[in-house]
Amino acid sequence: MTSGGIPMPGRVARPAEHRVESTNxxxxxxxxxxxxxxxxxxxxxxxxxxxxxxxxxxxxxxxxDKAREMGIDWWEHDPSLSSGERDVHEENRRLxxxxxxxxxxRTAQLDEPPPRKRAAAKRRxxxxxxx
Amino acid sequence: xxxxxxxxxxxxxxxxxxxVSGVDGERPRIVGTERLGAVVGTVADDGFDEAGLAAAMxxxxxxEMLVRAHHGVVAATAEDRTxxxxxxxxxxxxxxxxxxxxRERGDxxxxxxxRIRERRExxxxxxxxxxxAGREPASEPGPAAAADRPGTSYLLRRRADRDRSAAVRASxxxxxxxxxxxxxxxxxxxxxxxxxxxxxxxxxxxxxxxxTFLVDRAREQEFRDAVSAAGAGAVVEMTGPWPPFSxxxxxxx
Numbered sequence: 001m002t003s004g005g006i007p008m009p010g011r012v013a014r015p016a017e018h019r020v021e022s023t024n025x026x027x028x029x030x031x032x033x034x035x036x037x038x039x040x041x042x043x044x045x046x047x048x049x050x051x052x053x054x055x056x057x058x059x060x061x062x063x064x065d066k067a068r069e070m071g072i073d074w075w076e077h078d079p080s081l082s083s084g085e086r087d088v089h090e091e092n093r094r095l096x097x098x099x100x101x102x103x104x105x106r107t108a109q110l111d112e113p114p115p116r117k118r119a120a121a122k123r124r125x126x127x128x129x130x131x
Numbered sequence: 132x133x134x135x136x137x138x139x140x141x142x143x144x145x146x147x148x149x150x151v152s153g154v155d156g157e158r159p160r161i162v163g164t165e166r167l168g169a170v171v172g173t174v175a176d177d178g179f180d181e182a183g184l185a186a187a188m189x190x191x192x193x194x195e196m197l198v199r200a201h202h203g204v205v206a207a208t209a210e211d212r213t214x215x216x217x218x219x220x221x222x223x224x225x226x227x228x229x230x231x232x233x234r235e236r237g238d239x240x241x242x243x244x245x246r247i248r249e250r251r252e253x254x255x256x257x258x259x260x261x262x263x264a265g266r267e268p269a270s271e272p273g274p275a276a277a278a279d280r281p282g283t284s285y286l287l288r289r290r291a292d293r294d295r296s297a298a299v300r301a302s303x304x305x306x307x308x309x310x311x312x313x314x315x316x317x318x319x320x321x322x323x324x325x326x327x328x329x330x331x332x333x334x335x336x337x338x339x340x341x342x343t344f345l346v347d348r349a350r351e352q353e354f355r356d357a358v359s360a361a362g363a364g365a366v367v368e369m370t371g372p373w374p375p376f377s378x379x380x381x382x383x384x
Contacts, residue, residue, distance in 0.1 A: 024331075024332055024333060025195060025198075025331055025332075026327040026328065026331035026332040026333075027254060027327075027332075027370050028198055028199060028202055029198060029331065030324045030325075030327070030341075031202070031252070031254075031343070031373060031376040031377055032198045032201055032202045032216075032219055032376060033194075033198060033219060034218070034219075035216070035218065035376040035377050035379065035380070036205075036215075036216040036217050036218035036219065036376050036379050036380070037140065037215050037216065037217050037218060037240070037243060037379050037380060038218050038380065039137065039217060039218070039221050039232060039236065041137070041220075041221045041222045041223050041232075042134075042222060042223045042224045042228055043134065043179065043180060043181055043184065043220075043222035043223075044181060045181060045184040045185060045188065045220045045222075046185070046188070047188065047218070047219060047220060048188055048194070050325070050331075051325065053191075053194070053331075054328045054330065054331060056191065
């Protein structure tokens with residue numbers, strides 16, 4: 001008897017491999033994160049418990065919310081930055097510093113801006129996406 | 132250099148490794164003794180050594196990937212045989228170390244396999260029906276709520292809403308107790324989990340039961356029918372079948 005054909009409430013029966021993807025993360029985490037036979041392997045690692053993970057998620061969401069309040073949300077449009085943990089405060093500080101530098105540049109060049117330098121400043125104004 | 136990630140333990144000769152990708156994208160294989168086999172995967176040492184795994188635990192996206200892949204291999208293996216799931220992030224230097232571990236812990240693994248043989252895990256959750264608790268229209272104003280006393284009318288309405296929420300919640304708890312009791316009668320064992328955080332589950336309804344049951348395969352239909360019947364009128368969610376992750380720890384009766 002296989003399990004793939006058992007229909008679930010509100011859920012379409014699928015092959016086992018895909019059924020995993022359709023299951024909510026909380027259900028998987030509470031079983032897989034800290035359950036199963038405990039064997040002392042050669043590599044030691046401290047696993048998080050689900051409570052700790054929830055706290056981390058809260059912190060992550062809180063810091064993202066705070067950054068968004070400040071109008072900094074460009075990473076949300078960049079898939080390479082949208083997952084994982086990021087230090088938004090550091091990012092914030094770095095961006096402010098860069099804006100300050102760009103403004104200082106522009107002020108210095110306001111009288112007679114050489115076209116080449118202006119183009120360079122424009123290029124630098126694009127946020128980097130590969131960090 | 133590479134390391135060996137252990138997914139699950141099965142009896143020798145129970146079958147080949149499943150045709151799915153593991154935690155490092157690798158194809159799982161079996162390492163065995165005469166008595167037992169471990170479903171393992173060869174993983175890179177830079178991502179799966181102590182430093183690599185410690186870093187992974189700081190990265191939610193990576194935790195999710197590891198958890199889903201680990202579960203995927205165990206679930207695929209459990210499709211056609213009894214396997215004892217091994218805890219996430221159990222990593223050995225090489226196959227010899229795995230074989231040594233299988234020999235050393237052989238009796239304990241056999242006990243676990245005996246306990247979960249032909250049994251699978253089913254999750255049962257009961258939620259407070261948010262629509263009934265909060266969004267029903269307010270009750271009809273009583274006689275004291277005359278038009279010339281709008282303040283009193285408002286307070287009475289607020290109290291009625293609050294009383295109704297409390298009643299809905301109390302009735303959901305009663306359903307939760309009934310469901311848990313009935314489910315237990317049709318199961319071999321039970322574990323209760325903490326309520327799920329809405330950020331993880333994506334559901335905003337209040338959860339009043341979050342438990343998981345070890346059920347004989349032969350009694351699964353009976354179990355599911357009984358839970359559905361006991362949960363009539365409430366929001367009941369069943370998940371499964373799961374490999375018996377929650378019942379694979381040793382030292383249980």
